[in-house]
Structures are given as C-alpha cells and as structure tokens.
Amino acid sequence: MKQLFTILFIIALCSSCKDKNKIRNGKLKVVTTTTMITDLVRNIGGDSIHVQGLMGSGVDPHLYKASEGDVSKLSNADVVFYSGLHLEGKLVDVFKKMGRNTNTIALAEILDKEKLIGSEYFASNFDPHIWFNIEYWKQLTNYLTEQLSALNPENTSYFEANKTAYLKQLDALETDIKKTIATLPKEKRILVTAHDAFNYFGEAYDFEVVGLQGLSTATEAGVQDVQNLAKLIIDKKVKAIFIETSVPKRTIEALQQAVLSKGFKVEIGGTLYSDALGNAGTKERTYLGMFRYNVDTIVEALR
Incomplete structure (x- = not known):
C-alpha cells in the first residue's frame, strides 16, 4: 500500500x-x-x-x-x-x-x-x-x-x-535462419524450454515447441509437469533441452534429472534468449543478433 x-x-x-x-x-x-x-x-x-x-x-x-x-x-x-x-x-x-x-x-x-x-x-x-x-x-x-x-x-x-x-x-x-533450420531434419525439430515463449517461432519455422512452465514465468511447474515432459523427451528421443536467460535454470535442471532417473540422457543444449536480449557489447544485445544466436544454438544442439 x-x-x-x-x-x-x-x-x-x-x-x-x-x-x-x-x-x-x-x-x-x-x-x-x-x-x-x-x-x-x-x-x-x-x-x-x-x-x-x-x-x-x-x-x-x-x-x-x-x-x-x-x-x-x-x-x-x-x-x-x-x-x-x-x-x-x-x-x-x-x-x-x-x-x-x-x-x-x-x-x-x-x-x-x-x-x-x-x-x-x-x-x-x-x-x-x-x-x-x-x-x-x-x-x-x-x-x-x-x-x-x-x-x-x-x-x-x-x-x-x-x-x-x-x-x-x-x-x-x-x-539466413531458414537456411540454417533447413539443415535440421524435421523429426529432430522438437524444442523443449523453460516456459512457453517460442510458440510463434515453432509455428513459423516448423518446430514442435514444449515449455515446462506456461506462457508466463509466474506459472510454477509442478512435479507432474516435469514427469509428463520427461516422458515426452524419452518417447521422442529428444537430444537436448534449453535454459532461458530470463528464467531460473533450476526447472530445466530438474527436468534433466527426471529424464536421467528414467535411464535416458538428455543434454542441456545451451541458453536461449526468450524475454530479453543479451548484454551490452555482445551480438545478442540486438534483436537481429539474438535471433541468429538462438537459431544457431538450437540447430547445433538438436542436430
């Protein structure tokens, strides 16, 4: 007040x-x-x-x-x-x-x-x-x-x-990004991130996108959310999952451990910029640089 x-x-x-x-x-x-x-x-x-x-x-x-x-x-x-x-x-x-x-x-x-x-x-x-x-x-x-x-x-x-x-x-x-994405087979285009920030990206560039949290980071991921997503990762043999710079990494690390406990190994493929750009002095400080970085990181990790 x-x-x-x-x-x-x-x-x-x-x-x-x-x-x-x-x-x-x-x-x-x-x-x-x-x-x-x-x-x-x-x-x-x-x-x-x-x-x-x-x-x-x-x-x-x-x-x-x-x-x-x-x-x-x-x-x-x-x-x-x-x-x-x-x-x-x-x-x-x-x-x-x-x-x-x-x-x-x-x-x-x-x-x-x-x-x-x-x-x-x-x-x-x-x-x-x-x-x-x-x-x-x-x-x-x-x-x-x-x-x-x-x-x-x-x-x-x-x-x-x-x-x-x-x-x-x-x-x-x-x-540029369409050329990069074209190098990744369609069956490998499964993007798992901390929250649902990449749905428009998935729609535009033919990725299946799954966020552990909802559209807002204020939404907490529960144990059942983690277990359900762990099953999807194993069923579809997803190679890598991603942290976001504006979201605490503990949720994705918990997901990685849940997958590991079921006998499947999934890597953390890198950190993506979702709701904010990068630091001053980096290429990711601009929209153009952020987008190129994200696509390069996603494709390299999933390939």
Missing part, C-alpha cells in the same frame, strides 16, 4: 510539472519497456530521439515491477512504447493510473488478433511472445515508424529511411 501511494504521488507530481513543449526544445523523449522494444525504437528513431529503456538484459517482463525512478521516467516521457498483449502485466496498472498524462502505445496491438496464438491461460487471451515471428516484427516496425512520424513530423523522412534499412536487415535475417 505504501509503495502504491508513493507511485501515485510521483505520477501526480510529474504530471503537474511536465513540460508539454519538450519536443520543441530538444529530442523526442521516449521510454520503452522490454529490451526488444528498446532495440526496435533505437533502430528507427536513431539520433533524432532520446530513448530510455526500463528493462535490462536478463529481466523477465512478466514479473517486472515499476520502481519509483521508472514512474518518474514514464511520467516525463513524450511517449511510452511497450510490447502489449499483457506481456508487461505488472506495468499495466501504472499506465492506467497515469491516464492521459502520458502517451502510451502498445505496439503488438496492431497485429491481427485472429492470426495470433490464443491462450485462455494468459491475461490477454493471446500468447504475447510475438517477436519470435519475424513477419510480425516487420509489422511492428511499420507501425512504430508511423507513430514516431506522427509525433515528430519533421523527421519523417529520417524515420522512413531507417525503417527501409531495418526491414532489409529483417529480410536477410529470415533468409
């Missing part, structure tokens, strides 16, 4: 002193949530905007709570871009409390809901991990460019040029 009161007080304070003419006096002030959205905004906005990302490498957006510092950043932003589909579930209440004082835009809301993977177990009723379908990421790229251009019309041609260049990189990424 005390934290809620503090957040509400900061929102009110920031709203009362917010300078409505920040754009005229400098760069567009943008706040982003996940590392994927931050990377996308930086690719399109470039040097013409000032970006502050709330979440860092390895941060789980399902469980992320806004700090007092975050609320101050959000309230003083010209625009807040977030993924949406309830991915950043604990931030939604903060956005609502801000009301119309801050412009918040959920990029994934532009996607055709009839084509998304539905889930009655997730708050939005949809799987929010849409960045693992590159075609959806292209749609977000186009939508973001439109929104930035509407907010900052004098830089429209700059945003459009950046969009064109980035879409070409996404095309090249998709060509």
Whole structure:
C-alpha cells in the first residue's frame, strides 16, 4: 500500500510539472519497456530521439515491477512504447493510473488478433511472445515508424529511411535462419524450454515447441509437469533441452534429472534468449543478433 501511494504521488507530481513543449526544445523523449522494444525504437528513431529503456538484459517482463525512478521516467516521457498483449502485466496498472498524462502505445496491438496464438491461460487471451515471428516484427516496425512520424513530423523522412534499412536487415535475417533450420531434419525439430515463449517461432519455422512452465514465468511447474515432459523427451528421443536467460535454470535442471532417473540422457543444449536480449557489447544485445544466436544454438544442439 505504501509503495502504491508513493507511485501515485510521483505520477501526480510529474504530471503537474511536465513540460508539454519538450519536443520543441530538444529530442523526442521516449521510454520503452522490454529490451526488444528498446532495440526496435533505437533502430528507427536513431539520433533524432532520446530513448530510455526500463528493462535490462536478463529481466523477465512478466514479473517486472515499476520502481519509483521508472514512474518518474514514464511520467516525463513524450511517449511510452511497450510490447502489449499483457506481456508487461505488472506495468499495466501504472499506465492506467497515469491516464492521459502520458502517451502510451502498445505496439503488438496492431497485429491481427485472429492470426495470433490464443491462450485462455494468459491475461490477454493471446500468447504475447510475438517477436519470435519475424513477419510480425516487420509489422511492428511499420507501425512504430508511423507513430514516431506522427509525433515528430519533421523527421519523417529520417524515420522512413531507417525503417527501409531495418526491414532489409529483417529480410536477410529470415533468409539466413531458414537456411540454417533447413539443415535440421524435421523429426529432430522438437524444442523443449523453460516456459512457453517460442510458440510463434515453432509455428513459423516448423518446430514442435514444449515449455515446462506456461506462457508466463509466474506459472510454477509442478512435479507432474516435469514427469509428463520427461516422458515426452524419452518417447521422442529428444537430444537436448534449453535454459532461458530470463528464467531460473533450476526447472530445466530438474527436468534433466527426471529424464536421467528414467535411464535416458538428455543434454542441456545451451541458453536461449526468450524475454530479453543479451548484454551490452555482445551480438545478442540486438534483436537481429539474438535471433541468429538462438537459431544457431538450437540447430547445433538438436542436430
């Protein structure tokens, strides 16, 4: 209750002193949530905007709570871009409390809901991990460019040029990963991970995807979940299973031990980036680098 009161007080304070003419006096002030959205905004906005990302490498957006510092950043932003589909579930209440004082835009809301993977177990009723379908990421790229251009019309041609260049990189990424995936026989395309983050990846690139936890990492895996998945791994002779950077590895290690106790050996094939990008200074710090790394890791381990 005390934290809620503090957040509400900061929102009110920031709203009362917010300078409505920040754009005229400098760069567009943008706040982003996940590392994927931050990377996308930086690719399109470039040097013409000032970006502050709330979440860092390895941060789980399902469980992320806004700090007092975050609320101050959000309230003083010209625009807040977030993924949406309830991915950043604990931030939604903060956005609502801000009301119309801050412009918040959920990029994934532009996607055709009839084509998304539905889930009655997730708050939005949809799987929010849409960045693992590159075609959806292209749609977000186009939508973001439109929104930035509407907010900052004098830089429209700059945003459009950046969009064109980035879409070409996404095309090249998709060509590359399809070639890599083609080297893995279809019967070996079974991806077992800590939670259900890779369903769009499986749908787009013909993998059977099984997560030990549900769509949200807030969902706990029970003993029966572990035993059922261990049986599947043995029955289908899955060679490797995968840890995720934003999820504690103990659940996958427990799964590995459960399989071993039944007389079958399964390797931990590596660590995948699911809900966050990599550290600064690595190739995986970008969406493009993360995607290539994940595909290379998956294919090499399962091959």
